[in-house]
Amino acid sequence: MLRVYNSLTRKIEEFAPLRGNRVKMYVCGPTVYDYAHIGHARTYVSYDVMARYLRNAGYSLFYLMNITDVDDKIIQRAAERGVHPLELAKEFERYFMEDLRDLRIESVNLFARASEHIDEIIDLIKGLLEKGFAYETSTGVYFDTEAFGPYGELSGREPEELSVHRIEPDPTKRRPQDFALWKLRPETELGWDSPWGYGRPGWHIEDTAIIMTYFGPQLDVHGGAIELIFPHHEAERAQAEAASGVAPFSRYWIHTGLLTVEGEKMSKSLGNIISIREVLRRYSAEELRYFYASSHYRSPVEFSWENLEAASRALDGIESVAQEFRSRDVSSEELDDRGRGLLEHLRTGKSRFISALEDDFNTPLALSVLHDSLRFTARYLETNDSVPEEARAEGEAFFALVNSVLGVFSGGLEPSSQLLDEVLSLILNVRERLRSEKRYELADAIRSALDSLGIRVEDTAGGARWRSASRRVVRR
RNA sequence: GCCCGGGUGGCCGAGCGGCUAGGCGGCGGCCUGCAGAGCCGCUUUACAGGGGUUCGAAUCCCCUCCCGGGCUCCA
Numbered sequence: 001m002l003r004v005y006n007s008l009t010r011k012i013e014e015f016a017p018l019r020g021n022r023v024k025m026y027v028c029g030p031t032v033y034d035y036a037h038i039g040h041a042r043t044y045v046s047y048d049v050m051a052r053y054l055r056n057a058g059y060s061l062f063y064l065m066n067i068t069d070v071d072d073k074i075i076q077r078a079a080e081r082g083v084h085p086l087e088l089a090k091e092f093e094r095y096f097m098e099d100l101r102d103l104r105i106e107s108v109n110l111f112a113r114a115s116e117h118i119d120e121i122i123d124l125i126k127g128l129l130e131k132g133f134a135y136e137t138s139t140g141v142y143f144d145t146e147a148f149g150p151y152g153e154l155s156g157r158e159p160e161e162l163s164v165h166r167i168e169p170d171p172t173k174r175r176p177q178d179f180a181l182w183k184l185r186p187e188t189e190l191g192w193d194s195p196w197g198y199g200r201p202g203w204h205i206e207d208t209a210i211i212m213t214y215f216g217p218q219l220d221v222h223g224g225a226i227e228l229i230f231p232h233h234e235a236e237r238a239q240a241e242a243a244s245g246v247a248p249f250s251r252y253w254i255h256t257g258l259l260t261v262e263g264e265k266m267s268k269s270l271g272n273i274i275s276i277r278e279v280l281r282r283y284s285a286e287e288l289r290y291f292y293a294s295s296h297y298r299s300p301v302e303f304s305w306e307n308l309e310a311a312s313r314a315l316d317g318i319e320s321v322a323q324e325f326r327s328r329d330v331s332s333e334e335l336d337d338r339g340r341g342l343l344e345h346l347r348t349g350k351s352r353f354i355s356a357l358e359d360d361f362n363t364p365l366a367l368s369v370l371h372d373s374l375r376f377t378a379r380y381l382e383t384n385d386s387v388p389e390e391a392r393a394e395g396e397a398f399f400a401l402v403n404s405v406l407g408v409f410s411g412g413l414e415p416s417s418q419l420l421d422e423v424l425s426l427i428l429n430v431r432e433r434l435r436s437e438k439r440y441e442l443a444d445a446i447r448s449a450l451d452s453l454g455i456r457v458e459d460t461a462g463g464a465r466w467r468s469a470s471r472r473v474v475r476r
Numbered sequence: 477g478c479c480c481g482g483g484u485g486g487c488c489g490a491g492c493g494g495c496u497a498g499g500c501g502g503c504g505g506c507c508u509g510c511a512g513a514g515c516c517g518c519u520u521u522a523c524a525g526g527g528g529u530u531c532g533a534a535u536c537c538c539c540u541c542c543c544g545g546g547c548u549c550c551a
Contacts, residue, residue, distance in 0.1 A: 010480090028551070036551085043551040073549070155546080156480060169548080179548065203548085225551040226481085232550085257481085258545065267550065294499075295489065300482080300544060307488065310500040317499090320513050356490090365490050368498035375498095375515090382515055440509060447511080458512050465513090 002057065002358045005298060007229060007253040008154055012360055017220045018251055023054055023061045024215045026250075028207060028224035028232070029111065031068040032092035033077045035275045036099050038288070038303060039259035039266035043225045044105055045289055046256045046297040046361075050221075051107035052405045053357050063109050066210050067093055070114045070200055075190055085190045086115060099276040104285050104407045110214065114206040118192045121201045121209040124243055125181045125194075133242040134181055137172035141182040141196050145175060148238045154253060155230035179235050181205050204235035208243075211236075217244035218251070226255040226298075227265075257300040266303070274303070286410045287312040293363040293406050314371075315408060320458075321374045322399055322409075323467045324381055331386040339388040342380045346394040349373030350401060357405065370402055424455065428464045435459075 002015040017023045027047045030036055047063075054061045068074075069089035078085040093113075100108070114121075125141055128134040133147045145151045152158060169176040180202035185191045191200050201209075211219055217240065224233060233253065240249040258265045261272040279288055282305075291311035295301045335343065349369055356366035377395065381387075387395075403409045427446065434443040447457045450466070457466045 030551070031549090040551045046551095071549090157547080158479085177548080223551095226545070227550055229480085230546060231548050235548090256551075258551080260544070263544070265545070265550090269549085298481085299489090302488085307500090310488065313501090314499050317513075324514080362490075364488095364498080368490065371498055378514055435509080438509070444510070456512075459508075459510090460513080 002053075003360055004252055004254065005360050007255050008248065008250075010156075013252070015252070017059070018218055021059050023059045023221065024064070024219040025051065025054075025061060025221040025223065026064045026066075026207070026211050026215070026219055027222075028228055029065040029067050030092075030096050031071050031073060032089045032096055033071065033074040034092060034268070035277065036096055037266055037273045037275050038279050039225075041099070041103055041276045041279075041288065042259045042292055042301060043223075043256045044100065045103060045292045047223050048103075048105040048107050049293065049297075049363065049406060050223075050254075050361055052407065053361065055107075056401070056405055061107075061109075062214075063107055064211070064214055065108045065111050066207055067096075067111050067113045068206065069093065070190065070206070071203075089115075102280050102285055103276065104289065112210045112214070114201070114210070117206065117209050117213060118201070120213045121205050122182075122192075122194050124205060124209045124212065124239070125201075127243045128181065128239065131242065133238075135174065136196055137170075138184075139170055139172050140180050140184045140199060140202075142170075142173050142178045143181055143235065143239060143242075145177045145179070145238065148242045150241070150247075151177075151238050152234065154237055155234045157230065157234075179204060179231065181239075204232055205239060207232075208236045208239040211249075212240060212244070217246040218249060220251045221254055222250035222252070223254045223256070226257055229253075229255055255298065257296075257298050260300050260302050261304070263302070265300075279308070283308055283312060284410055286408045287315055289406060290315040290367075290408045293408065294367060296364055297361055318370065318374055319409060319467065321378045321381075322395075324465070325377055325387065325395055326392075327465060328381065329386040330389045330392050332389050335388050335390065338380065338384065339391060342377065343388065343391040343394055345376045346373060346391060346398055349376075350394070350398040353398070353402065363406065366406075373398065424450075424466055428457065428466065431457075432464060 003012050004015050005011070006013050025047075027044075030040060051061055051063050067089075069086060074089050075085045078088040081088065100106075125134065128143065129136065129141065132144070134141055134143050136142075170180070182194055182196055182199055182205075183202060184197045184199040187198050189200075191198050211222075222233070222236075237249050237253075241247045260266065261274075264270055264272065266272055266274070287308065288311075291308050292301065294311055294314070331339075349372065352369045353366050353373075356362045356369055359365070399409070427450070431443050431446050434440075434446075450457055455466050457464055459465075
């Protein structure tokens with residue numbers, strides 16, 4: 001039974017979708033005006049793991065993500081470059097999609113652009129005005145936070161503290177905490193006609209409109225990074241529940257912790273950005289995903305190249321043992337005590353791995369279970385040449401599960417092509433010959449040349465063995 | 477200032493009333509032409525500080541200190 005932390009109740013709750021085993025999940029997507037960084041990746045990989053887990057556990061998941069392509073920052077950046085805002089947005093949306101692909105994120109069912117849901121946004125605002133949750137002024141349409149009782153509940157704020165503000169509020173608003181649903185803008189700027197005049201939607205309304213378009217008044221999981229809980233998610237919830245009269249808008253509100261660098265969150269304003277593509281030039285997606293999985297999704301995660309390197313080494317050890325395990329001969333003889341022990345250990349390992357994930361997606365604990373199982377396996381391999389077929393099947397199932405949820409194994413665990421196998425065995429045979437003739441310089445040169453191709457050669461007592469090490473993204 | 481999270485061994489990071497977490501790094505050993513990986517041993521009587529509750533506290537309660545985030549740009 002899956003249990004998840006719900007930000008709304010601040011408790012771990014049993015996960016039960018609104019209808020049967022169907023799960024509607026929405027995650028706040030990017031504002032596409034620049035390259036995404038590894039803080040964004042942390043969030044998207046976290047939800048990817050949750051999505052993979054849910055599907056693996058038998059849920060029928062529909063995963064929806066918005067693309068914010070209407071936004072002041074996009075407009076500003078486009079003006080600087082002398083291009084149309086939607087052109088600029090398209091360009092960075094393309095880069096974002098490339099990043100997702102390179103991060104092995106394929107779990108999103110539908111991406112929805114704000115610019116393509118203006119009608120729905122306008123309808124939603126109309127509804128809010130009719131029900132008395134919004135009011136019109138000379139600068140736009142605003143949400144009346146006082147009319148919506150539970151405002152502040154999600155982020156745990158009292159009404160009086162909500163009026164505190166850093167930026168001078170629009171003077172036509174009734175209260176500082178009221179927020180824009182529609183902003184009137186000059187016709188020279190990007191915008192659309194509306195019953196209230198030419199302009200653009202406010203920050204929060206696109207998400208609500210998109211969710212309600214595809215999911216109706218309720219969804220199961222609403223996700224995003226913790227920094228969005230206020231005011232963004234607070235506002236989304238208010239808009240939706242006010243408009244539909246149905247509560248809760250989202251059954252579970254899930255928030256990911258932020259990625260920090262030297263203790264501070266990664267953000268443009270601090271100038272401590274490392275882009276996804278920059279990291280993927282040096283480390284594989286699998287290594288980065290392992291790094292993320294090694295801390296809990298709600299905890300802040302401190303990025304450093306050293307920490308990523310440590311993750312890479314840990315993953316390397318896992319792959320090495322797994323590879324060795326699968327390369328051994330299979331024995332179909334009756335199980336002896338040790339064989340039975342291995343089988344049992346792998347079986348309980350797999351179930352403990354699942355239990356860890358069921359506990360609010362505790363990936364660090366799940367990884368420790370994996371290490372534990374592999375250490376046991378490695379010990380077995382120290383003193384046994386072959387692997388009982390039952391244990392082999394159990395191990396394969398375990399690794400397949402790990403990979404389908406976490407996506408941390410690179411080519412090393414995929415079946416390689418026959419041609420590659422044959423070519424490598426040819427090369428390694430020649431190299432063996434060189435070694436037996438003590439021509440080590442040439443043998444070592446071959447090993448290091450293969451290594452730079454992503455083929456790691458390891459000489460063991462039983463002969464040379466190779467595996468494809470993590471594949472870095474190579475962009476032409 | 478107010479509101480949320482946190483502070484666990486050299487580093488990362490689970491645990492959240494009793495049971496060796498795990499990983500990375502370092503040192504020694506086995507194996508080995510070298511490298512790598514693995515195995516064995518050590519680093520390991522760690523839980524910010526101070527009070528309390530309890531037979532028993534990293535875990536519960538109170539106080540203090542420190543760090544991160546939010547307080548209408550943000551994944």
